[in-house]
Amino acid sequence: MNRRQFIMTSLGAGLGLSLGITLYPVLTASQSSQQTAAEMVFDAFLPALLMGALPADHQLAQQQLLATRKAAIEFLPFLPVTQQQQLAQLFLLLEQELTRLALSGNWLSLAELPVQQRLSLLSGWRDSYLALLQQAYCGLRELLFGAYYGQPPHWAALNYQAVEFNRYG
Amino acid sequence: MDDPIRQGLARGWKHIDAATLNKDQQYEADIVIVGTGAGGGLAAEILTQAGFSVIMLEHGALNSSSDFKQQERWAYPHLYQDGAGRKTKDQGIAILQGRTVGGSTTVNWTTSIRTPKNTLDYWREQFGLDFSAENSLEPFFDLASGRLNISEWRMSPNLNNLALQRGCEKLGWQYSIIHRNVNGCANLGLCGLGCPINAKQSMLVTTIPTALDGGATLISRVSARHFAWQDDKVQALHAVPVDEHYQPRSGVNIQIKARHYIAAGGAINTPALLLRSKVPNPSGRLGKHTYLHPSLISGALFAEPINGHAGAPQSVYSDQFVWPESDNMGFKLEVPPVHPVLMATKLIGMAEQHAHLMKQFNNLQVMIALLRDGFAEQAQGGTVELDSHGEPQLDYPLTDYLFAGAREALLAMAELQFAAGAKAVMPIHADGQLYKSWPEAKAAISALPMAIYRTTLASAHVMGGSNMAADASKGVVDMQGRHHQLKNLSVFDGSTLPTSLGANPQLTIYGLVWRNSTLLANWLHGNQ
Numbered sequence: 001m002n003r004r005q006f007i008m009t010s011l012g013a014g015l016g017l018s019l020g021i022t023l024y025p026v027l028t029a030s031q032s033s034q035q036t037a038a039e040m041v042f043d044a045f046l047p048a049l050l051m052g053a054l055p056a057d058h059q060l061a062q063q064q065l066l067a068t069r070k071a072a073i074e075f076l077p078f079l080p081v082t083q084q085q086q087l088a089q090l091f092l093l094l095e096q097e098l099t100r101l102a103l104s105g106n107w108l109s110l111a112e113l114p115v116q117q118r119l120s121l122l123s124g125w126r127d128s129y130l131a132l133l134q135q136a137y138c139g140l141r142e143l144l145f146g147a148y149y150g151q152p153p154h155w156a157a158l159n160y161q162a163v164e165f166n167r168y169g
Numbered sequence: 170m171d172d173p174i175r176q177g178l179a180r181g182w183k184h185i186d187a188a189t190l191n192k193d194q195q196y197e198a199d200i201v202i203v204g205t206g207a208g209g210g211l212a213a214e215i216l217t218q219a220g221f222s223v224i225m226l227e228h229g230a231l232n233s234s235s236d237f238k239q240q241e242r243w244a245y246p247h248l249y250q251d252g253a254g255r256k257t258k259d260q261g262i263a264i265l266q267g268r269t270v271g272g273s274t275t276v277n278w279t280t281s282i283r284t285p286k287n288t289l290d291y292w293r294e295q296f297g298l299d300f301s302a303e304n305s306l307e308p309f310f311d312l313a314s315g316r317l318n319i320s321e322w323r324m325s326p327n328l329n330n331l332a333l334q335r336g337c338e339k340l341g342w343q344y345s346i347i348h349r350n351v352n353g354c355a356n357l358g359l360c361g362l363g364c365p366i367n368a369k370q371s372m373l374v375t376t377i378p379t380a381l382d383g384g385a386t387l388i389s390r391v392s393a394r395h396f397a398w399q400d401d402k403v404q405a406l407h408a409v410p411v412d413e414h415y416q417p418r419s420g421v422n423i424q425i426k427a428r429h430y431i432a433a434g435g436a437i438n439t440p441a442l443l444l445r446s447k448v449p450n451p452s453g454r455l456g457k458h459t460y461l462h463p464s465l466i467s468g469a470l471f472a473e474p475i476n477g478h479a480g481a482p483q484s485v486y487s488d489q490f491v492w493p494e495s496d497n498m499g500f501k502l503e504v505p506p507v508h509p510v511l512m513a514t515k516l517i518g519m520a521e522q523h524a525h526l527m528k529q530f531n532n533l534q535v536m537i538a539l540l541r542d543g544f545a546e547q548a549q550g551g552t553v554e555l556d557s558h559g560e561p562q563l564d565y566p567l568t569d570y571l572f573a574g575a576r577e578a579l580l581a582m583a584e585l586q587f588a589a590g591a592k593a594v595m596p597i598h599a600d601g602q603l604y605k606s607w608p609e610a611k612a613a614i615s616a617l618p619m620a621i622y623r624t625t626l627a628s629a630h631v632m633g634g635s636n637m638a639a640d641a642s643k644g645v646v647d648m649q650g651r652h653h654q655l656k657n658l659s660v661f662d663g664s665t666l667p668t669s670l671g672a673n674p675q676l677t678i679y680g681l682v683w684r685n686s687t688l689l690a691n692w693l694h695g696n697q
Contacts, residue, residue: 052524071242077414078252082556119520126599126622134622135260142263142514149513149527150242158530160478160509163357165170165365168238 034088035073037095042069042144044098048118049144053157064154072147090136170366173378174233182381184231187391187410193422198224198386199693201406201427203393203442206272207678208662209433210372211313212686213380219690223385224425225377226408228415228434229269231389233373237363241510244362246414248276255437257551257565261621262463264563265629266435268415269363270389271373273435274675277629278360278482278506279349279369281319282672283310284680287492291544296667297639298648306680313679317350317370324356327480329504332471332534334485336589342489349481350675358479361506392417394559396430396446401656403430429657429693432635433682436460436664440553440634441561443645449654454636455645456553459563460669461628462539465500465575466515467582468526469534469591470603476531477507490581491541491671498548498574500538501671502582507535515625517601526595536586538578540571543633543668547571550669553634567626572619575626579617583610599623630674635664650685659689 046065047054054061076084101113101121125137148154152162178184199221202209209225217223232247245253250266257264267273284306292298300306313319326334326346337344354368367374381387390411397405408423432439440456448455487502505511512533516526526533542548551565579596586594587607594610595603598617604610617624638644641653646665652658661682663674670677 049519050524052521053527075246075252075254077416078246079254080251080556080560081416081558082560082562083251083254122519131259131622138260138622141519145513145523146241146245146510149509150240152240155509157524157528158509160530162239163359163365164239166235166238168240168243 034091037091038073038076038088039069041091041094041098041140042072044113045118045122045140046144046148048115048122049141050148051115051119053148053154064148067151067153068144068148071150072143075143075147087139170234172233172235173367173374174231175235177378177381180382183384183386184381185386185388186231187388187408187423188412190410190421190423194424196224196386196423196425198222198425198427200224200429200431201425202226202431202433202661203406204272204433204435204438204662205270205372205377205387206267206433206435206662207274207372207675208682209431210271210274210376211679211682212431212433212661213385214376215683215686216690217380217383217385219694221690221693223380224427225380225385225387226391226393226425227270227272227387227389228392228411228438229267229389231270231387232275232363234363234365234367237365239359239362239365241362241508244276245510248363258554258562259564259621261567262461262565262626262628264437264461264631265627266437266631269373270377270387271371274371275363275373276361277371277675279351280483280486280503280673281314281317281348281350281676283307284677285491285671288668288670288672292667296637296643298637298667304648306684309680309683310676312683313676314348317375317679318352319348319350319370319676321346322349322481322484324481324484326484327356327358327477328473328475329477329507329534330481330483330485332469332475332586332589332591333487333502333504333536336585337487337489339588340585342487342585344485344487344489347484347486349484354481356480358482358506360482361508388423390415391423393434393442394445395442396448396658398446398448398655401654403655403658406430429659429689431659431661433660433662435662436631436634436666437553437561437563439660439662439664441555443635444553444555445559448652448658450645451654452638452642452644454643456634458543458550458636458667459553459565459634460543460550460632460666461565462501462630462632462669463542463571463575463626463628464540465538465578465582466597466625466627467536467538467579467586468516468595468597469536469586469589470529470593471532471534471590472592474531475507475534477504477533477535482506488671490577496545497577498545498570499541499671500574500578500581501541502585503537503539505535505537507533515597515627517595517597517599534586534589534591536582537627538582539630540574540578541669541671542571545570550633567621572624575624576614576617576619579614580611583607583614597625630663630669632663632666632669632674635660636667637665638667649688650681651689659685661685
């Protein structure tokens with residue numbers, strides 16, 4: 001078993017236990033630590049998912065990443081409570097696994113984890129035999145792409161403009 | 170621009186925003202209606218005009234054309250169920266349903282199609298529902314068409330729809346021009362985000378204002394929790410306010426007493442309300458046989474801009490494959506509007522592959538195939554269950570039979586898109602690629618692994634779960650939408666449909682509810 005397979009398996013087992021049997025970490029984790037976990041997961045995957053979509057200018061790209069993370073966090077409370085709890089559980093587990101992955105790869109922090117490796121992780125979930133990992137891939141992808149492409153400053157490459165009758169915000 | 174909602178409120182409409190309540194409330198009326206979509210909104214007008222005092226309840230907020238923002242990031246959280254994030258229990262199918270005053274009629278794409286004859290024939294054979302002769306729905310379709318200005322769309326289809334039409338012409342496939350419920354439509358393409366000019370003749374701007382002008386009361390941002398009942402009668406409806414994210418909140422209880430109760434919250438929420446209420450269910454069908462028209466998606470790249478976000482979202486459909494001679498699952502061909510979030514969340518791939526496709530956004534033509542579930546033994550739909558919070562989850566198993574139909578649908582859409590002039594076609598499937606010719610696409614789609622999470626499935630039509638049947642052993646309500654066991658309870662929404670339709674459901678619901686509201690009014694007058 002290589003390192004990726006090991007991570008996939010342990011993550012799958014963790015998710016299986018969490019979604020099927022117990023919500024212990026969600027019930028014990030504070031609201032702020034749940035949000036921190038979500039933010040960390042979003043920060044880890046957004047640069048990978050949005051490769052090719054983010055502007056070349058580093059500062060602008062950072063602004064767009066922060067705006068997308070904020071939009072994703074703000075959207076979560078509209079989901080059904082059960083789904084929110086499942087996602088919170090997922091984020092807590094992913095936060096732990098991503099940190100472990102970064103440390104075991106001799107990176108000092110998650111921020112140093114190469115983007116390609118983050119993409120490989122996502123591809124691994126997509127192609128996993130575990131339904132829960134496939135769900136995690138589909139759910140994260142949908143949430144984060146929705147949060148990014150929901151924002152007019154990110155439409156420049158699309159050449160799309162919304163007709164505006166009532167101003168947003 | 171005139172805003173009939175704000176004008177009505179200024180005239181003194183009785184509107185209560187339950188989210189602002191801070192102490193228990195009790196109300197009484199002749200009739201209480203849970204839900205303000207195609208069923209509840211229409212029933213409110215007819216019953217108010219028949220002289221009854223009516224209270225309407227809506228989980229969503231009272232938004233009007235002055236509130237609608239023409240951006241998906243506002244519309245989805247504020248106008249759609251679960252922020253447009255509703256899914257089946259295993260997350261295999263995404264479900265779009267409205268949650269705002271006017272329900273799905275406020276955000277639908279205006280397609281208005283009468284119930285297909287084949288569907289009505291099936292209902293007669295299997296459920297004893299004979300909608301012919303004096304029970305015909307045709308007069309009610311005529312009434313609804315007059316009331317909601319439903320007529321054939323006379324403007325040119327947008328290029329997204331035109332591709333569907335051209336492909337059909339090239340291949341000799343059947344197609345029809347869609348009838349739409351609009352008045353003064355400016356062809357903006359914003360139907361799914363709430364019509365900013367009140368051209369769409371949704372319940373929000375037609376029947377609900379009439380009901381409110383007639384003295385009805387609207388309570389918005391309220392979640393109906395359960396009916397209290399005894400013997401064969403409902404005694405009260407219990408509800409709670411929702412918070413700013415539309416989550417039910419505790420601390421304030423709302424009780425409503427009425428002579429008659431109407432559940433019209435849609436085909437997931439109505440069965441959930443009845444399940445929470447533990448109403449009698451001798452047929453065992455409550456919450457069962459919920460249908461979705463599970464829909465496949467196919468994208469195509471054209472050399473010229475398609476601009477699928479502009480213009481009437483749906484104006485052409487094809488019924489070439491809805492009623493196949495074989496036992497295979499039939500499907501209807503339509504197109505969706507192409508807005509950034511809708512597209513980005515459905516397009517295949519990630520990183521550069523995804524970004525590359527999004528950069529060709531305006532050249533994307535998108536087609537959908539709606540599988541007709543509920544007819545074959547192997548396509549008996551899903552089951553609404555309650556989670557630990559009492560909220561609904563739809564368990565919808567994806568069968569081999571359904572996936573066989575899905576593959577045929579992807580093949581048909583690819584063939585059609587190439588016939589219409591596409592440079593490349595991609596089935597929306599995790600293993601799909603851009604294919605440059607019909608033979609290449611045909612070979613690839615024929616070999617795709619059809620499985621949950623790999624095959625993208627979506628739904629905008631939820632039907633069944635409280636089905637009507639002449640015999641109480643085969644359904645939850647009778648042919649008039651009256652509950653078989655509880656005499657003062659009716660169900661007036663898509664949950665009463667015994668199968669899916671093979672057509673977009675709004676006009677079927679209008680026809681049935683017009684008929685059943687009229688019959689109910691007569692019955693209530695006769696029983697005073």
